[in-house]
Amino acid sequence: MELVWPSKHHLPDYRSALQRGWSPDNLRGAVTARRELEQIERDPVSFLASLVDREAKGPPLELPDHRPVPRLPGYRRWLWDGSFCGSIGLRWKPGTSALPDWACGHIGFSVVPWKSGRGYATRALELMLPAARAEGLHYVDLTCDPDNVASQKVIAANGGQLVERFHKPQQYGGAQRLRYRIEL
Numbered sequence: 001m002e003l004v005w006p007s008k009h010h011l012p013d014y015r016s017a018l019q020r021g022w023s024p025d026n027l028r029g030a031v032t033a034r035r036e037l038e039q040i041e042r043d044p045v046s047f048l049a050s051l052v053d054r055e056a057k058g059p060p061l062e063l064p065d066h067r068p069v070p071r072l073p074g075y076r077r078w079l080w081d082g083s084f085c086g087s088i089g090l091r092w093k094p095g096t097s098a099l100p101d102w103a104c105g106h107i108g109f110s111v112v113p114w115k116s117g118r119g120y121a122t123r124a125l126e127l128m129l130p131a132a133r134a135e136g137l138h139y140v141d142l143t144c145d146p147d148n149v150a151s152q153k154v155i156a157a158n159g160g161q162l163v164e165r166f167h168k169p170q171q172y173g174g175a176q177r178l179r180y181r182i183e184l
Contacts, residue, residue: 001085001120003077003127006051008044013084015040022112024076024087028064051076065170069102073135079111079124086111088124090132090140097138102169104177106132106140109154121154129158133184140184143177155180 004010018033018040025032039047050058052075060068074091078084088109093099099106107128111121125142132140142160144151160180167174 001079001081001118001123003088003124004080006048006076006078008048010078010080010084011040011044011048014078017084017112020112020114022086022110024089024108024110026108026110063102064173069100072099072103077124077128079120081115081120084112085115085120086124088121088128090128090135092132092135092137095136097140099141104141104143104168104179106137107142109151116150121151122157125154125158129182129184138184140182142180142182144180146176146178152178152180155182158182 006014015037018037021030021033023029023033024036036047039050053071054073054075056071056073058071061071062068072091072093074089076087076089079086079088086109088107090107091099091103092106093103107125109121109124109128111124129140141163142151142155144155146165160182163179163181166177166179168177
């Protein structure tokens with residue numbers, strides 16, 4: 001398994017995963033999948049370009065409570081083993097390792113269910129850590145639900161240490177989460 005940059009070559013497999021019910025967004029699942037399918041249909045080139053925004057030139061983000069917030073620099077890479085396996089994203093705030101209060105973590109990942117259990121998420125996170133270091137980060141924070149044992153194992157396998165239990169901001173539903181930190 002390798003990380004690839006989103007491209008026209010890989011897009012049909014990505015689109016197929018969305019159509020099969022997978023989503024790169026663990027919080028807004030089906031809503032995000034539907035929105036991305038619409039974007040791909042409308043303008044696949046712009047959709048691909050939107051996944052790599054290292055200078056935060058894209059429009060502000062809209063939180064679930066409809067509050068606009070500034071876009072952070074970041075990008076997504078796709079997990080690839082000859083076909084699409086999942087997605088991993090990195091975001092950061094220039095000049096600091098800290099994130100704004102509305103951004104719970106630096107890295108998020110999701111593997112398609114039909115390829116889970118193969119160690120792909122662990123490997124993807126391992127491959128993303130040098131990229132985070134290259135952006136000037138001294139650590140990355142990752143969050144997951146307390147019952148998401150698989151993600152906890154992926155994070156721990158990459159040196160993650162539990163920092164805290166916390167409640168997500170209300171705009172994300174206020175549920176309990178775990179925050180892990182990986183020192184770079």
